[in-house]
Amino acid sequence: MKFLFLLLLIALSFPFYSQSQDSGLAGKTIILDAGHGGTALTDKFRVGPTGEREEWINLRVALILQNLLEARGARVIMSRVSDENVLLSKRAELAKENEADLFLSIHHNATADPEVNFPIIYFHGNTSENKASVLLARKIADALLNNFFEPSTPVSIASDYTIFSNSGTAVLRNTYGIPGVIAEASFFTNPSEEKLLKDPVHNRKEALAYLAAIEAFFKEDRLPILEKNSLVDLPPFDTFQEAERLTEQALSWYQDCKQAKELMKSGNSQNLEKAYDLFTRSARSFPDSFVAAESHMRRAEILYILGKEEQAKIAALRAQEYFATLEVK
Numbered sequence: 001m002k003f004l005f006l007l008l009l010i011a012l013s014f015p016f017y018s019q020s021q022d023s024g025l026a027g028k029t030i031i032l033d034a035g036h037g038g039t040a041l042t043d044k045f046r047v048g049p050t051g052e053r054e055e056w057i058n059l060r061v062a063l064i065l066q067n068l069l070e071a072r073g074a075r076v077i078m079s080r081v082s083d084e085n086v087l088l089s090k091r092a093e094l095a096k097e098n099e100a101d102l103f104l105s106i107h108h109n110a111t112a113d114p115e116v117n118f119p120i121i122y123f124h125g126n127t128s129e130n131k132a133s134v135l136l137a138r139k140i141a142d143a144l145l146n147n148f149f150e151p152s153t154p155v156s157i158a159s160d161y162t163i164f165s166n167s168g169t170a171v172l173r174n175t176y177g178i179p180g181v182i183a184e185a186s187f188f189t190n191p192s193e194e195k196l197l198k199d200p201v202h203n204r205k206e207a208l209a210y211l212a213a214i215e216a217f218f219k220e221d222r223l224p225i226l227e228k229n230s231l232v233d234l235p236p237f238d239t240f241q242e243a244e245r246l247t248e249q250a251l252s253w254y255q256d257c258k259q260a261k262e263l264m265k266s267g268n269s270q271n272l273e274k275a276y277d278l279f280t281r282s283a284r285s286f287p288d289s290f291v292a293a294e295s296h297m298r299r300a301e302i303l304y305i306l307g308k309e310e311q312a313k314i315a316a317l318r319a320q321e322y323f324a325t326l327e328v329k
């Protein structure tokens with residue numbers, strides 16, 4: 001009888017055992033970094049239309065994801081577990097000290113235009129050098145799109161050089177060498193999105209999407225991360241900073257790109273130069289958007305036509321190295 005009971009116990013526990021074995025997460029060290037924290041009294045811009053704050057959403061998603069990953073055997077290290085301010089350098093140190101297999105910084109996005117809502121995933125540096133992080137970014141973009149957006153929704157997979165043109169973001173720069181991204185799943189400045197983000201059931205769905213992406217990432221062959229600027233060393237492209245991004249001009253990022261494409265059709269050199277300026281302005285005013293990649297490509301095309309071959313090469317290379325498409329080309 002005792003033996004039968006033991007057999008039954010083993011049989012019952014088998015599905016759970018096999019689940020944790022199949023996930024590919026057992027023994028992996030994962031750093032979860034819930035973006036920001038502890039700034040409710042001091043900053044007024046990281047807040048949605050009805051008062052929900054980005055750092056609270058980030059933490060809720062991160063804590064749920066921690067449980068999901070640990071249940072599958074991963075070793076999870078949290079940069080914070082409460083609404084407190086943790087130095088960026090400390091967050092990166094955690095990853096380095098613990099020889100992490102993956103670094104994920106969880107964020108949600110804000111912009112002046114309440115209509116805007118799409119995912120942006122940042123990797124550090126250049127696509128041709130930081131291949132492992134670009135792969136992770138692709139898996140996350142894919143999971144977010146499949147679960148939360150219309151299939152036609154554009155997604156940005158962008159280098160952090162698009163927003164900080166000289167050195168990228170602190171957490172990704174200081175963890176370079178470990179597959180890592182900053183993921184902005186959606187925009188809390190969009191009123192209906194903010195409503196969803198306040199709901200813990202929705203937060204859990206987001207954590208499940210991250211879990212699927214992380215599992216998919218570890219199932220793939222390990223890709224290299226080469227030394228920074230070993231293959232490509234682009235000059236910085238200065239972009240609008242925070243306050244400038246809220247100006248009237250910056251708000252026309254999409255319209256500028258559209259109008260420039262129309263001007264290009266005419267082919268005359270005066271219109272080409274006007275188009276070039278509009279593409280440049282679009283790429284500066286929303287530098288991490290899905291139209292910025294196209295704007296850089298079009299700038300390259302115009303520069304070629306105008307005989308500025310060296311500048312054209314730089315613009316084309318920037319489009320290629322600072323932005324990745326969902327599918328591998």
Ligand SMILES: [Zn+2]
Binds near residue numbers: 035
């Ligand atoms: Zn953030």
